[in-house]
Amino acid sequence: MSCQHLAEAGEPEPQSAYEDGCPQCVAAGFTGWVHLRTCLNCGVVACCDSSPRRHMSAHHAESGHPVMRSYEPGEKWRWCFEDELLG
Template sequence: MTRAADPHLAFVRPVAPRTPQGCEDCLRIGSPWVHLRLCMSCGHVGCCDSSPHRHARAHAGVAGHPIVRSFEPGESWLWCFVDETFV
């Protein structure tokens, strides 16, 4: 049995990271982060759910951009915040 493609993949676009040096929002407020996630709709770089502010998830909710990619070196997985699953 094959798994159906996540319909939220339609939101994925070719993007460039807006702040390749770190979480866009943490850099603005001077906060640390744990791991980074790249929004696959607009290039927003946000911090992961293990970070104090969870900016990637917050961005997904406010902007309606459901798919992120790990922005950690050597990682290329995608995550859908709507379905709470890897895609």
């Protein structure tokens, strides 16, 4: 199965440095994120679904931006929320 969202996804600069952690968690005083993800539509950085607050999934639900990628050092895989496909 092919995914047009993955094919069309850009590569914007992340809006915050990896070392700064999940901006939403930090702003709320939490430090328990697991991994960080970057929205490939707008560059927002947020925590993954393994993290207690799942900020990247919340970003997708609020914005409709379909594709994110891992922001972990050395990882470049992408995920389409709409088609539930790894790319």
